[in-house]
Amino acid sequence: MSQLEHLYTVLGQNNVLTGPAMSPYLEDWRGRYTGTALAVVRPGSTQELAQVVRWCNQQAVPIVPQGGNTGLCGGATPDNSGRAIVVSLTRLNQIRSIDTDNDTMVVEAGCILHSVQQQARQAGRLFPLSLAAEGSCTIGGNLATNAGGTQVLRYGNMRDLCLGLEVVTAEGEVLHGLQGLRKDNTGYDLRNLYIGSEGTLGIITAATLKLYPLPKATCTALLALDSIPSAVQVLNIARNGLGAALTGFELIANNCLQAVTHCYPDQRLPFQGESSRLPWFALLELSDSESMEHAREQFEAVIAEALELGVVQDAVIAESLAQSQALWHLRESIPLAEKAYGKSIKHDISIPVSRIAEFVQETNTALQAQFPGVEHIIFGHLGDGNLHYNLAKGSAFSEDELLALQPQVYHIVHGNVHRFAGSISAEHGVGQLKRNLLPLYKDPVQLALMQRIKKALDPNAIMNPGKVLPDTSQ
């Protein structure tokens, strides 16, 4: 254990975990990835972390940074070599400052997203990033994966919500970039290089985040639709009529909400008869800077227009905050309710909005031709072109049979994504899960430049090995 002596000295014995104490850090939360490690370290400051990284760089010890361990692609789980140090950022959890005149807050990487949202709200501001794991994911992880979520349509993804970073580089130097400027054209954009690099170039220790005014009222509507082209037309009408007040536009296939009401009998679909059997629903959110009355008026005008044009078949506008929440609850329950259909093969994809209808039709057809009877479970953020396009066993397969088909299903779905100029990872990142898919679908010039940047910024290749970049040894 003498190899760890130095870490004990820097961090104190309590913050260097070995043996069984490491287990929560060695498996991802869905139990898909497990690994081993030399130790798990929990630095208490940027300077302590920099010392750890310098030591790792000298000793050629790989580093796996980890936030709330809620990732979906195995990006924060070490490999099985047992050589790596897992660096948990959770002790770097201070809100360093909030500046309401500059509309910024400086937070450390280990801050939980939900607590950042709360602190902003207490200061009378909105921090808009919102996603399912917000109660346990950390800002550092959100940055490392360029997290998306339900408000991207209006506020953008994590990249758009960050003005600057503090980073410990792969050689243990501290990059200072927390100034909080909305304009700074003094050189290359290093911030956006670290954001989304999943810990393979350095470790983000703190960030300056953008804040927004709190909306005065939020209102939600659920629309029943006959097709995806109709949904795209409604999106157009809503963007045109509501402008930046349109903060959410989710597309949901009928069977997703059927699963929700089946699994959770206390939830119910607000449509009956014909409307409840239409193939698609759209959940719209409007964030108003005036009042709930004004929000409803605005919604009514837009929906009336869409009904008149025949692109919406039926519509419900929430009458209260409670009803709004109930509609969102339907949407948010899908990932859990989906399990009623058994384990599924998941895809986190994006397509230009104008081509989504065609993509879904062709991909559904191709999958049914090859695997008749599989169940399509499709929902997502239509406003961003981002679909969670999942496949369950349906009537024709067992769960095991379906899961064995994953490579063939990937091949069909990702092949079509590529053909429709889309992305095989819209918001969850690459991690271990998709790194060896990149050479099939990513521009080879970009891939080659990524390798060069990796080499330039992490010359000893210690940062999160086996993640993002394809395995070139194969």
Added chain:
Amino acid sequence: MSQLEHLYTVLGQNNVLTGPAMSPYLEDWRGRYTGTALAVVRPGSTQELAQVVRWCNQQAVPIVPQGGNTGLCGGATPDNSGRAIVVSLTRLNQIRSIDTDNDTMVVEAGCILHSVQQQARQAGRLFPLSLAAEGSCTIGGNLATNAGGTQVLRYGNMRDLCLGLEVVTAEGEVLHGLQGLRKDNTGYDLRNLYIGSEGTLGIITAATLKLYPLPKATCTALLALDSIPSAVQVLNIARNGLGAALTGFELIANNCLQAVTHCYPDQRLPFQGESSRLPWFALLELSDSESMEHAREQFEAVIAEALELGVVQDAVIAESLAQSQALWHLRESIPLAEKAYGKSIKHDISIPVSRIAEFVQETNTALQAQFPGVEHIIFGHLGDGNLHYNLAKGSAFSEDELLALQPQVYHIVHGNVHRFAGSISAEHGVGQLKRNLLPLYKDPVQLALMQRIKKALDPNAIMNPGKVLPDTSQ
């Protein structure tokens, strides 16, 4: 001339300029920078350009990319060695496509900004980038310098308005990234690395731009204020009351508008008496998704609140489009009217909004102490923390005396910018003008990483030498 044979073959003789035909390309539009070149080439396609770059890379011939040649920092002017090829992108001027369902358009680098705005408008959409040179600057130049302008408060700078790029790399390969996806987390963010790199890493040949709904009405107000802290309070009230509808917030010192009305007697200040003598004005723009009536109502509510709190002394809301334009015309006339005070020493700086008042006070004081009687000419985009903080000779100096003081003035102003966590180049870039200032004010870790990225992406150092990166030979 045999050195140029290959270029003649690739581009045709008409598109390889030498001798006097080169002159318009060898001097920047303000006449501050001049250079010489081996030739000016005008490729007609991305593939032609790629061939030129491959040849230059093999021959170690430096390349200076140039768009509309409207830059303010000498970034597109070659040096005096006569070794470089100037690559003019103006023949790459096609709008390749407009997709209103996806709210994107694909344009080539040589498209004039104004024509892009017009094409978007004809398709019923807004492309929001707006700046003084829009009649002649190109999208490629806007991207290379990450241009800002008057709408950044709402829509962000060029980086925020671009979803993807096509680039000819420094080795003449073509990077394909025009998909137009709002979410794509499949690796490092190369797009933002090329944006703002001022042609030092590769040449942007086309881009996918974001489009927005056209506002239904735009309304403008001019406010008279007693101090910058009052202006910051008004900004807060306006952001809170108007949300995303607040699309402009310009701060203007009294003497700027005095200069305008003095130079252009057909323009007049809409205030009289006491109000016309207040030290600061703020120009606010509201873009409404409903109607002009609604826009005015919204403005009235916000301004009433500010008047009640005593942070606004007087206010004029435009009654018509013509009045709105007249108010903007006052603002836009400042750079020309400024010449009434003689040539000035200019600074394009940004500071966190919360610290601008303090910065201006301390910097004004320091400059008056050292150079009593100089004239401060201060205006800019307060909502973005971006000031054009200029200095004219005033009563105490001649023009030549003032200009001779530029190094000392820079030292005081940029020193304070740095002390207040600001940037010495907010929106104009670095070019030749500021590259050797960077080591004084930029985080050394970031500068070192910039050098590594330059080496990784342009190994033969042919791309726009002498720009952005500090001269390390000194």
